Amino acid sequence: MSSITAPSPTVDPTGPLVPVARSRRRTELIMLAFAVALTAFAFANVGFSLKGTLPSGIVEYMAPFVVMVVIAHLAMRRFAPFADPLLLPLAALLNGLGVVMTYRLAAQGNLLTAPLSSSATEIQVVYTALGIGCFVAVLALIREPRVLQRYTYTLGAIGILLLALPALLPASISEVAGAKIQIRLGTFTIQPEEFAKLALAISFAGYLVAKRDVLALAGRRVLGIDLPRARDLGPILVAWAASLLLLVFESDVGTSAVFMGLFVAMLYIATSRTSWLLLGFVMFVAGAFAASKLFAHVGERFDIWLHPFVGQNPSNNAYQLVQGLYGMASGGLLGKGLGGGQPYITPLVQSDLVISAFGEELGLAGLMAILLIYGLIVQRGLRTAMLVKDPFSKLLAGGLSFMLALQVFVIVGGVTRLIPLTGITTPFLSQGGSSLVASWMLIAFLARLSDTARRPPPRPIQDEGLTQVVTL
Amino acid sequence: MNRALRRISIAVLVMFLLLLINVNYLQGFEPASLASKPGNSRAFYAAQNQYERGSIVTSDGVTIAASKLSTNPDDSIKYQRSYPLGPEYAPVTGYDTLYSQTGIELAENSLLSGNDSALDVRKVIDLITGKTTKGATVEVTINSKAQAAAYNALAALGKPGGVVALNPKTGAILAMASYPSYNPALLAVHDGSQLIKNDNQLLADKTQPLLNRALEGTYPPGSTFKIVTSSALLTQNPSTTINTNVDSPTQLTLPQTSHVLTNDLGETCGNGSGQAPLITAFAQSCDTTFGKIGMNLGASTLNAMAEKFGMNNPNLTIPLPVAQSNYVIPASLALTAFSAIGQFSDTVTPLQEAMFAAAIANNGTLMKPYLVQQVTASDLSTVQVTPQSVLSQPVSPSVANSVGQMMRAVVQDSNGTSFAFNAQNEGGLVIAGKTGTAETGTVTGLDDAAFTAFAPYGANPDIAVGVIIQGGGYGASAAAPIAVQVIQAYLKTLRNQ
Numbered sequence: 030m031s032s033i034t035a036p037s038p039t040v041d042p043t044g045p046l047v048p049v050a051r052s053r054r055r056t057e058l059i060m061l062a063f064a065v066a067l068t069a070f071a072f073a074n075v076g077f078s079l080k081g082t083l084p085s086g087i088v089e090y091m092a093p094f095v096v097m098v099v100i101a102h103l104a105m106r107r108f109a110p111f112a113d114p115l116l117l118p119l120a121a122l123l124n125g126l127g128v129v130m131t132y133r134l135a136a137q138g139n140l141l142t143a144p145l146s147s148s149a150t151e152i153q154v155v156y157t158a159l160g161i162g163c164f165v166a167v168l169a170l171i172r173e174p175r176v177l178q179r180y181t182y183t184l185g186a187i188g189i190l191l192l193a194l195p196a197l198l199p200a201s202i203s204e205v206a207g208a209k210i211q212i213r214l215g216t217f218t219i220q221p222e223e224f225a226k227l228a229l230a231i232s233f234a235g236y237l238v239a240k241r242d243v244l245a246l247a248g249r250r251v252l253g254i255d256l257p258r259a260r261d262l263g264p265i266l267v268a269w270a271a272s273l274l275l276l277v278f279e280s281d282v283g284t285s286a287v288f289m290g291l292f293v294a295m296l297y298i299a300t301s302r303t304s305w306l307l308l309g310f311v312m313f314v315a316g317a318f319a320a321s322k323l324f325a326h327v328g329e330r331f332d333i334w335l336h337p338f339v340g341q342n343p344s345n346n347a348y349q350l351v352q353g354l355y356g357m358a359s360g361g362l363l364g365k366g367l368g369g370g371q372p373y374i375t376p377l378v379q380s381d382l383v384i385s386a387f388g389e390e391l392g393l394a395g396l397m398a399i400l401l402i403y404g405l406i407v408q409r410g411l412r413t414a415m416l417v418k419d420p421f422s423k424l425l426a427g428g429l430s431f432m433l434a435l436q437v438f439v440i441v442g443g444v445t446r447l448i449p450l451t452g453i454t455t456p457f458l459s460q461g462g463s464s465l466v467a468s469w470m471l472i473a474f475l476a477r478l479s480d481t482a483r484r485p486p487p488r489p490i491q492d493e494g495l496t497q498v499v500t501l
Numbered sequence: 502m503n504r505a506l507r508r509i510s511i512a513v514l515v516m517f518l519l520l521l522i523n524v525n526y527l528q529g530f531e532p533a534s535l536a537s538k539p540g541n542s543r544a545f546y547a548a549q550n551q552y553e554r555g556s557i558v559t560s561d562g563v564t565i566a567a568s569k570l571s572t573n574p575d576d577s578i579k580y581q582r583s584y585p586l587g588p589e590y591a592p593v594t595g596y597d598t599l600y601s602q603t604g605i606e607l608a609e610n611s612l613l614s615g616n617d618s619a620l621d622v623r624k625v626i627d628l629i630t631g632k633t634t635k636g637a638t639v640e641v642t643i644n645s646k647a648q649a650a651a652y653n654a655l656a657a658l659g660k661p662g663g664v665v666a667l668n669p670k671t672g673a674i675l676a677m678a679s680y681p682s683y684n685p686a687l688l689a690v691h692d693g694s695q696l697i698k699n700d701n702q703l704l705a706d707k708t709q710p711l712l713n714r715a716l717e718g719t720y721p722p723g724s725t726f727k728i729v730t731s732s733a734l735l736t737q738n739p740s741t742t743i744n745t746n747v748d749s750p751t752q753l754t755l756p757q758t759s760h761v762l763t764n765d766l767g768e769t770c771g772n773g774s775g776q777a778p779l780i781t782a783f784a785q786s787c788d789t790t791f792g793k794i795g796m797n798l799g800a801s802t803l804n805a806m807a808e809k810f811g812m813n814n815p816n817l818t819i820p821l822p823v824a825q826s827n828y829v830i831p832a833s834l835a836l837t838a839f840s841a842i843g844q845f846s847d848t849v850t851p852l853q854e855a856m857f858a859a860a861i862a863n864n865g866t867l868m869k870p871y872l873v874q875q876v877t878a879s880d881l882s883t884v885q886v887t888p889q890s891v892l893s894q895p896v897s898p899s900v901a902n903s904v905g906q907m908m909r910a911v912v913q914d915s916n917g918t919s920f921a922f923n924a925q926n927e928g929g930l931v932i933a934g935k936t937g938t939a940e941t942g943t944v945t946g947l948d949d950a951a952f953t954a955f956a957p958y959g960a961n962p963d964i965a966v967g968v969i970i971q972g973g974g975y976g977a978s979a980a981a982p983i984a985v986q987v988i989q990a991y992l993k994t995l996r997n998q
Contacts, residue, residue, distance in 0.1 A: 301502065358528065362529060403517075438520060446527075
């Protein structure tokens, strides 16, 4: 992921000394075909494993999926021809696997917890269409990432509002599994935080670009660390307070951590000042520790993490975590095969613990592959951040990539008991619309940024004598 | 900013490395220890539903539990268990839910599910020949005609009770019915919420349909215990015969109490002289006679004989666990008199009732009751056969012969308590039995009715039956007709063979 070598330009010794940027759309198409084929294989695998035949809905589900990714590919050709060729195939593969797992869990219902409705797969395919629609819309509407900088404060306000909305609404329409994180309209639910994260990432980038000089330079040195001035602490304090409010009023530890991590990382990228990292980390840990002592529901998560097998925990509070672990353990190295395990024993396996279902059925091998797919997306994003020239785009690309990495770390780390389990969605894989749509929008932003980064400069006018265009 | 981005990249790399290491540890090294952690049921469920579960069939070939491919395309589990005869066989089959089993479904679970190591070789053969591995078929000793007669008679009476019929020569259980019963299919549903709903309904049912009264219900034996008392007397005093006159007062004042023991409805015993032949006292079921005999023998003698007949045994399995039938040694002589007529704290299962008659019918040798005839693999090869074994020898053949004669008198002599079922009324069939009507243990107001019998009387009885009806009233009127119906149904199948 730290590899930052620029694409080796094919230099034609006889031609102009300009790197010939290749659009790489054909590579993308081949990779997409691979992703679609993998998804189709996974589908067939589920069907053969559960019923001994091809799954009944394979054409109904695969055909729209293929059409959608082709539309996404055409949109890339049209609106972002120089974008990184791996982003779309990787996202499509994860999305495809998510649909397959939803189908698999709906086909073999939960035994004791509420069963996944039989229309869950159709709904997930519709959400995929919605997500790819938003992906295309972002590419089509935002041709130049710096345009977003204009909406720094608007997006900031929207982001805060979206985050706060569930806390302000009555529990009857916002509470799910003890956390107030959604808005329920009839049978349709939205998790506004998924979109808030995107809005806030853009807003942070705009704000930090404007203020980074003062945040980077002013301050004094204490014990070898450059500490910022007290009056410059405003923004980080606001972010910290907001994340703590999220923790307390919405019981949403995971999002709170992702939110705080995003801000601190972007602050660090903007200023290169390690003290911000330390400060942010210390503030979050202190806040979380205090919250764990003050609020039972936060403290409970620590207890579940540390002592999942002790006393009543395995059958009580830690039931979900423990069953997820048992599932992954039963999967072992190579897994039970799609449709061969019993992921449905784990409560809510289709959302928060979907990674345990993959671990159970695809085994360690499959789980590592999925983690590497996420790692590749993050790496492509960070590489874009390195390549892109203007600071706003750099910050945004770095922030979005880090946010994706952090989200994967928080949920996969939680499910595998590396860190306390907090309920956040697994990008692209979890069942549910908001997360999927927001993830596709994130990929669209990364694609837009990488298109900007890799777009060849305007052709130099050869008559200008010795003046050459030099890439920075 | 690129320097900071590089560092962030390294942080991200570390985060992903941590995840990968942790996942490797979890799935590479931990599975064995996690597999044995509390509440980890994955391995169990996987094994439970891996193969098509074997059937349970009766000895005459009636399928009473079977699995077939689920017709519901959305079913999470491939095979659906069905119980064609439902409540009639529930005490035998038990149920097989997604989570637990009872009855034969539990006792033979590993063979039925196909996971028993005894099936390993056949699994390898199946693998080579490409056949689908199936669970083994369990053949129970039940005779479908006897079972139907037992259950239908209980259901017709409509009172809670249990019936067990044994082959006295082998110990094979020919019928085992309990009423009220339940349909095990209710608990074989795959819909988890429906399963819980059905289970809760059955558990909350005040008639206790899930209780297998034939094996788990214990009731006072009443006068059927006089078989034990007589056996003890005839064994203890070899000079005594069934025609020996014994004290048979109309009233018996119990020692150290003012309590006066009388016979049922204050009847006189025998000719009213205060002395009656033992066989007459037995046929009339005189409480005063056997109360006196019990006091003379002493509680420990009665206890020893009761234990030889199979009582006070907490470890009997057929292979279903059987509740212990209790003989409690009374603290006083007066209570010993009560215990000798089955009216103290003694409690027996319907199976124990059948065992009383079976031991007498089999010349005093009690065969160990068993329910599983044999287990056959899907290729029809025999996996295991239950061997016949002797449980105990309560009495000598001559004592058994004497007690048998007295039991014959109960049904065949005009003064016997069960004369209604004499040979003339039963188409020439000579039944020997003993009625019991226990005044203790009344729950519903009426007495508990018990009857134990064997037939045909003679050198080679084919069937022994025990019946207990809770709140049935007189043993002769509530329990005996059911036993006779089972006997008739079973003997008819033997004649037709």
